[in-house]
Amino acid sequence: MDKDNSDNESRGASRWSKLIFGIFVTIILGALGSGLWDILFKPGIGNIGRFITGISHNIDNLVFTTAALDPLPLSGLIIILILTCVPLIGIGLLIFFRIHTATAKYSHGSNNSASEE
Secondary structure, eight states: OHHHHHHHHHHHHHHHHHHHHHHHHHHHHHHHHHHHIIIIIHHHHHHHHHHHHHHHHHHHHHHHHHHTSOSHHHHHHHHHHHHHHHHHHHHHHHHHHHHHHHHHHHHHHHHHHHHHO
16 A cells, blocks of 8 residues: 555656656747747848838839829830730731631531532
């Protein structure tokens, strides 16, 4: 009976020592993690934040800078756009109609040969 009590007492002491050890290790790991955060990650995240806000300020300034421009060059850009798109659309339509007529001739040619048989 005394042996059972001593086993229970040693198990209880073992549980308390494991609990205290777990709390101690948690505090140490928390301190190490906090130190690593302050040394490694906090400056990097701060730099990323400054970079992103710098980009957003540049975009805000670009909107106002663009709004203050003379609208006259815009008409020149539209003329250039039209002069480049019209020939491209014409070439696309030419290719489309060439393919369409070639497939129409092929389909009519195959119908004629089928009717002759």
